[in-house]
Amino acid sequence: MLRKLAALIAAVAVVSLSGCGYNDLQRQDEGIKGAWSEVVNQYQRRADLVPNLVNTVKGYAAQEADVLKSVTEARANVGAIKATPELVNDPAAFAKFQAAQSQLTSALSRLLVVAENYPNLKSDALFRDLQSQLEGTENRIAVARRDYIEAVRAYNTELKTFPGMLWAAIVFRSNKPMAEFTAGEAAQTAPKVKF
Numbered sequence: 001m002l003r004k005l006a007a008l009i010a011a012v013a014v015v016s017l018s019g020c021g022y023n024d025l026q027r028q029d030e031g032i033k034g035a036w037s038e039v040v041n042q043y044q045r046r047a048d049l050v051p052n053l054v055n056t057v058k059g060y061a062a063q064e065a066d067v068l069k070s071v072t073e074a075r076a077n078v079g080a081i082k083a084t085p086e087l088v089n090d091p092a093a094f095a096k097f098q099a100a101q102s103q104l105t106s107a108l109s110r111l112l113v114v115a116e117n118y119p120n121l122k123s124d125a126l127f128r129d130l131q132s133q134l135e136g137t138e139n140r141i142a143v144a145r146r147d148y149i150e151a152v153r154a155y156n157t158e159l160k161t162f163p164g165m166l167w168a169a170i171v172f173r174s175n176k177p178m179a180e181f182t183a184g185e186a187a188q189t190a191p192k193v194k195f
Contacts, residue, residue: 021163022171028155032176033085035148040083042141043101049137050075050108053130057111060121064114067107074100074107088176108134152176 054068061068077100087093112131115121122128156175158164 032151035151039144042144046137056127060118067114071107071111074104
């Protein structure tokens with residue numbers, strides 16, 4: 001009788017613990033994929049603005065061909081990388097994607113610096129509209145990055161705490177990579193103010 005009671009208690013414990021935390025980890029894993037998809041979505045929005053911005057600047061600053069070429073090449077590099085939610089599971093592909101995005105950010109910064117030298121361009125309504133959209137997109141990218149980082153942090157924390165650590169040993173073998181969104185050279189240099 002005591003053996004049957006012990007077996008019953010063990011069976012109830014196994015059934016109770018079998019779902020404990022597993023569904024949370026699955027939800028968080030899907031949350032990471034969703035957050036990453038939003039980061040990619042905002043990067044794509046920025047990439048879609050680039051051709052219009054380049055064409056607008058081209059009309060005013062034809063002599064700045066090297067800057068326009070670098071922006072166009074950076075955008076092409078971004079477009080060449082297939083960004084899927086599974087990208088976060090491949091560290092090499094993830095690093096390549098991040099490098100391409102950093103290159104585009106840097107090229108866009110140089111383009112906007114060039115635009116400062118052309119007062120007619122700065123006063124052009126289309127350029128101002130595109131610049132405003134680009135600024136809004138950069139803000140959206142920052143929010144999407146923050147949400148992704150928070151989703152990864154919650155998932156990785158769950159894997160390191162009980163009962164998630166049990167599932168980490170059995171099913172979820174590794175942490176998700178924490179993205180290192182680095183600022184470009186232009187963002188790390190203080191602007192020079194002239195009066």
